[in-house]
Amino acid sequence: MKRNRRTWSVLLPAVGLALALSGTPAASAPPPVAAPVLAAAQAAAAPLASNVHIFYYSWYGNPAVNGSYRHWQQGGFTPPNAIGANLYPKLGAYDSGDYAGAVNQHMAWIAQAGVGVIVYSWWGQNSYEDRLVPGVLNAANQYGVKVAWHMEPYAGRTAASTVTDVNYLNSRYGSHPAYYRDAAHGNRPAFYVFESLRVTDWAPIAPLRGGNIILAQTTDTSKVAGFGGMYTYDAIAGATAPGWADASAFCKANGLVWAPSVGPGYIDDRAVPGNTTPTLGRDNGATYDREWGNVLSAANGGPPSWVSITSFNEWHEGSVIEPASASPPGGNGYQTYSGAYGLTGAAAETAYLTRTKYWVDRYSPPPPTTSTVVSLRARVNNRYVAADNAGAAPLIANRTAVGPWEQFDRVDLGGGLIALRARINSRFTHADNTAPLIANAVSSGAWETFRVVANSDGSVSLLATANNRYVAAENAGAAALVANRTAVGGWEKFDIITA
Numbered sequence: 001m002k003r004n005r006r007t008w009s010v011l012l013p014a015v016g017l018a019l020a021l022s023g024t025p026a027a028s029a030p031p032p033v034a035a036p037v038l039a040a041a042q043a044a045a046a047p048l049a050s051n052v053h054i055f056y057y058s059w060y061g062n063p064a065v066n067g068s069y070r071h072w073q074q075g076g077f078t079p080p081n082a083i084g085a086n087l088y089p090k091l092g093a094y095d096s097g098d099y100a101g102a103v104n105q106h107m108a109w110i111a112q113a114g115v116g117v118i119v120y121s122w123w124g125q126n127s128y129e130d131r132l133v134p135g136v137l138n139a140a141n142q143y144g145v146k147v148a149w150h151m152e153p154y155a156g157r158t159a160a161s162t163v164t165d166v167n168y169l170n171s172r173y174g175s176h177p178a179y180y181r182d183a184a185h186g187n188r189p190a191f192y193v194f195e196s197l198r199v200t201d202w203a204p205i206a207p208l209r210g211g212n213i214i215l216a217q218t219t220d221t222s223k224v225a226g227f228g229g230m231y232t233y234d235a236i237a238g239a240t241a242p243g244w245a246d247a248s249a250f251c252k253a254n255g256l257v258w259a260p261s262v263g264p265g266y267i268d269d270r271a272v273p274g275n276t277t278p279t280l281g282r283d284n285g286a287t288y289d290r291e292w293g294n295v296l297s298a299a300n301g302g303p304p305s306w307v308s309i310t311s312f313n314e315w316h317e318g319s320v321i322e323p324a325s326a327s328p329p330g331g332n333g334y335q336t337y338s339g340a341y342g343l344t345g346a347a348a349e350t351a352y353l354t355r356t357k358y359w360v361d362r363y364s365p366p367p368p369t370t371s372t373v374v375s376l377r378a379r380v381n382n383r384y385v386a387a388d389n390a391g392a393a394p395l396i397a398n399r400t401a402v403g404p405w406e407q408f409d410r411v412d413l414g415g416g417l418i419a420l421r422a423r424i425n426s427r428f429t430h431a432d433n434t435a436p437l438i439a440n441a442v443s444s445g446a447w448e449t450f451r452v453v454a455n456s457d458g459s460v461s462l463l464a465t466a467n468n469r470y471v472a473a474e475n476a477g478a479a480a481l482v483a484n485r486t487a488v489g490g491w492e493k494f495d496i497i498t499a
Helices: 014-022 035-040 099-112 128-142 159-173 203-208 244-254 283-296 351-363
Strands: 049-056 115-122 146-151 190-193 213-217 229-231 257-259 307-309 370-378 383-387 395-399 408-414 417-422 427-430 438-441 450-454 460-464 469-473 481-485 494-498
Touching: 049 099, 049 146, 049 351, 099 115, 099 128, 099 351, 115 128, 115 190, 128 146, 128 159, 146 159, 159 190, 159 203, 213 257, 229 244, 244 257, 283 351, 370 395, 395 481, 417 438, 460 494
Parallel strands: 049 115, 049 307, 115 146, 146 190, 190 213, 213 229, 229 257
Antiparallel strands: 370 383, 370 408, 370 494, 383 395, 408 417, 417 427, 417 450, 427 438, 450 460, 460 469, 469 481
């Protein structure tokens, strides 16, 4: 495991720690919202928040992909049922190289939460994690998620090696469309340097500042010379925000990025048996709300440049928002998310994704969507697409004229993404993996989002973002529409006709 916990004397004074563990809520944090509001927070998809970043770990392995377990066995446990974590993943002891499975699902969940950037835990050139970067970039790109970098304290890391590493990452991966660059700060990529206080002289990084945003992990404003910003990482410190107001003011005054970190809780008892590291209970979601309240509070400097979330999947430290199993392997004493925001059982597994979207939308409100009434006409047979049987049956391109079943609201989500809502029943078109498209979704999410791809002959194709497959008028229009094609042919071409 990478952490020797936290540098408590720097990041969290003793008084702040006591308050963090007491469970006393910050005055600025609102109470949890009711389940109907949580559902509403997952309404129509919008461009992901590029100023919300989440720490992401690719250090896991299992025999099916890696040849053996990696990281799950920390603390002396025997996977797959017993792992070094107090919560158990919904996906089980997965492999970080399973791009089509676990990693694809991760990116779908991150997009569902509205988060636009993962901060990838990176352990040096040609490390296990470095070798997995291309597959993660490709998976992230399918969901519009971008990738920034968490520069970890691998053996021998220095300021000079960090300069080499930044240049390496930019050169090796910088041309990938999922490579994060912040449009609000000169289109520069971002690098978070974990445990930056391990190095006393960071002067070598100063020349990189013009083309990169390099963040120090501290709130000590005397320790950031040469850096382009500051972040905290520590999920416990987020409960009391020690030093945040000063760090925020310093960053604003000096043109730096301030990216404080929020988390849902912290527990590493199984990963480090016998340790005395403090823990922070989730309090059924109240802890996460309190930390989000702190990050947005005017008393702490108001909304920061970015919000960083600790974490998506640091299972060893129990700071995850990745769905945790509601029914983990018995006999291991695992915790679950049951009770979070009033949810229990399977419904609670995604509670923190939903709540993250709630807070993301308050920190970075999505732009209003616009819609236009359209009809779709398949090029292969020149027939219009109908939400057959008033939407009760799958979509099919077999109509010679436009009537109520053939009209859709084209909801523009930005960035070439759309949702299609059938006017006959006000339900969104849903692409359920390889099942036929059907207008039965009450709101739009990943499976209801399509990218409009322009073809050279003036037609368009619809790419389902959830599985990265093109929509086809199956059997030359004689069968229902389905999103299962990897390339565009005659059956995958349509005209979008404005009513």
